[in-house]
Amino acid sequence: MHEFDLIRQIDSFAADHEDVKVGIGDDAAVTSSHAHKDVISCVDTICEGIHFKRSTLHLSDIGYKALAVNLSDIAAMGGTPRYYLVSLAMSPEWKQEEILEIYRGMNDLAERYGVLLIGGDTVSAQHDLMISVTVLGEIEKSRSLLRSSAREGDVVFASGTLGDSRGGLDLLLSGGLTAPRTEQEHALVGVHQRPEPQLTLGQLLKESGCRIALNDISDGLSSESWELAEASRVCICLEEEKIPVSENATKLFGNETAYEYALTGGEDFQLVGTVAKSDWPAIASAAKEKGIRLSAIGSVTQEGAPQVLMQKNGERTAIKRAGYRHQ
Amino acid sequence: MHEFDLIRQIDSFAADHEDVKVGIGDDAAVTSSHAHKDVISCVDTICEGIHFKRSTLHLSDIGYKALAVNLSDIAAMGGTPRYYLVSLAMSPEWKQEEILEIYRGMNDLAERYGVLLIGGDTVSAQHDLMISVTVLGEIEKSRSLLRSSAREGDVVFASGTLGDSRGGLDLLLSGGLTAPRTEQEHALVGVHQRPEPQLTLGQLLKESGCRIALNDISDGLSSESWELAEASRVCICLEEEKIPVSENATKLFGNETAYEYALTGGEDFQLVGTVAKSDWPAIASAAKEKGIRLSAIGSVTQEGAPQVLMQKNGERTAIKRAGYRHQ
Known part of the structure; x- marks a missing residue:
């Protein structure tokens, strides 16, 4: 896999927005906050063989679900999702095109709700594929549904x-x-x-x-x-x-x-x-x-x-x- | 492993702070934002056998490093880390006490810099241990060091x-x-x-x-x-x-x-x-x-x-x- 190519292609899923001061490509993402809103954050990880199998999900569905799990958590607070970060750990068998297909699935869902990819990392694992998605959202102060x-x-x-x-x-x-x-x-x-x-x-x-x-x-x-x-x-x-x-x-x-x-x-x-x-x-x-x-x-x-x-x-x-x- | 016990013990690392409106225990964490500050966010994952081996790191060091990697990213932006979320995927061999020891290592470092554990999840993996840490921080608007x-x-x-x-x-x-x-x-x-x-x-x-x-x-x-x-x-x-x-x-x-x-x-x-x-x-x-x-x-x-x-x-x-x- 050509790592730099992969990252360049992943970068292409990161949309511009005035609230994103720094997106993918620096040490961390920087986003605007709003005085009358609280920040909502959650993270969920799905692992190959446990939470998904390639025999039951298309590659793009795997990405879709990894993000959907987190958007569902934001929904359950009454919040609005704004940004997501993806941490992907994969074994050497995984091919670049397969990883991109997973990102495409995330992007399908993200675009529908206006959620922006702002960061993450892609690392090697010994076995399997693991996708950890963090979603940041916002909600009017003290209005979260608990x-x-x-x-x-x-x-x-x-x-x-x-x-x-x-x-x-x-x-x-x-x-x-x-x-x-x-x-x-x-x-x-x-x-x-x-x-x-x-x-x-x-x-x-x-x-x-x-x-x-x-x-x-x-x-x-x-x-x-x-x-x-x-x-x-x-x-x-x-x-x-x-x-x-x-x-x-x-x-x-x-x-x-x-x-x-x-x-x-x-x-x-x-x-x-x-x-x-x-x-x-x-x-x-x-x-x-x-x-x-x-x-x-x-x-x-x-x-x-x-x-x-x-x-x-x-x-x-x-x-x-x-x-x-x-x- | 007794999952509920483990979560209860992990909960004990989550400190109270007036800026944490909702911490561990709901669908997502809710934290205050400040009008004159931007939100900094980053995520990094470390995998057993690739980024760490139990032969070179104590369990608590593994936790320490998983958080340190992210605090370093915040440092490189000139920011202040405020919160962290941990997503841990582990194979069945891992014992509750071992997982807690990893959390203790994170907590050692988090306490020194006043960084608060606000959420995450613990899931099963087929192989190895994988720790994905998300850190949220803040920085005065437009002051990030790029x-x-x-x-x-x-x-x-x-x-x-x-x-x-x-x-x-x-x-x-x-x-x-x-x-x-x-x-x-x-x-x-x-x-x-x-x-x-x-x-x-x-x-x-x-x-x-x-x-x-x-x-x-x-x-x-x-x-x-x-x-x-x-x-x-x-x-x-x-x-x-x-x-x-x-x-x-x-x-x-x-x-x-x-x-x-x-x-x-x-x-x-x-x-x-x-x-x-x-x-x-x-x-x-x-x-x-x-x-x-x-x-x-x-x-x-x-x-x-x-x-x-x-x-x-x-x-x-x-x-x-x-x-x-x-x-």
Whole structure:
């Protein structure tokens, strides 16, 4: 690989903007800050063989997802992503054109949300490929939507449909990238390969000015509900029949599996949150106006020891803490 | 490994500060910005087997260096580091106590410079350990010291002594971590294991208000001089006898090797820069006052096609572009 060539080509993805004082090419990036805004920052790493396989994602999808994971975190704060930095560690087998294809996937998503590449590094690793993306964003001072804001009586809501990404992964694991697929199957595969970070919804929720607890669904509804319950010290009760699973998933995998995937599948990058019952109708209709599906899926039943319950046919059972809590 | 335990213990390294609105434990960190300051950001990744080996660094040194590399980048901009985020990918062999020891090493350095841990993630990898550190800092608007500021007639300067880290690595590769060592040897090993990012000097240079080009020496003086020459489009002429090599290195490795290590060894994390000849005396004496060694090592001979020359015994020879340019 010609390292200088590679960097020159990566540089070509870095767009000009008046807020970027120093972009790629110096020791660090320098960007303007704004007096009435806080800085939001997050970093997420995806590793070959663990978080992605080349048998289920195109190279550009790998890049897309590496950035999407982080934009989803910014969405879950109600923020606006502005910049990203990429740290890529790769084994010698990786070719320059393959790395550029990964950058192209990041760029596809970045361009849609006006997020600018401002820096990073490319280093050698002994094995595999690892992509670590840092995203910097901004939000009006003290307006961040936190996991700890849930209160007794709140409505619990979720966006989109859940479990589709896990269903898409199933199809990819069995049929690979190129199997002939129905429209339904394509839809699920698309959610797995190019999930949409819910930035529009996150900002809509922030702009409502309501007290809202919010979390993104990277590890499945069960785990993310637990995070809300723990951060807010509340008991959350979900109602199974209200959990939004897609027609595609239920048709392809049956009802039981579709709900299981919604609860534990992860990587949907939808949002789950809570809002006061009195504010829910306004929030629901604001989302509807923007064409965003938002479902009431349960309620915060009491404050105190964190707990997540599932109500089904009038009976409540405890949902165990599962999945992995990222820091 | 008990993941939740690990995260709880990592959380304990996150210090409180009024500028940290949201630290570890939500989707992203939220920090205050200041109207008269720009945000500086950088990310660097180090990989097991490539950038570090457990045979040459203690676990805490690995953490220390992962952060030091980034603080050095901030120093080379004249900035002040404020926050760091850590993304750690590790294979199953790594034990919780080992990971914590790495965090302790980061914390040792972070505490000295008041840099606060605000986020990150810990994920699984198939092989090895990889640490990606993002540092956010700040600098007064439009005061960043860039590589592109060198002009004809400038004095070229370097801080500290160069090549010591490479010398220390030699000793570690031959004798391992525990070989009995002389005081001289210990000094070199110490530079390799715990290099000091030149934050005090970087800020002193920025505060001088002079036009200064600056770069940190991560890849050896040769490569870093080339970066200055390319970014500024100038010819830099170094004078070998003025390059600061340590007495320890020359005694242990001989003159020729000591200079070679200074030029190509890397990981000294000293600074190399240029300043107008008329400003040099004031800069030199300001550094001396702070107890910082700063040496004039050459000059910018002309503007135009980038070039780096080495003058030795009255003769000038071209130094080839070597080393790896990080983005």
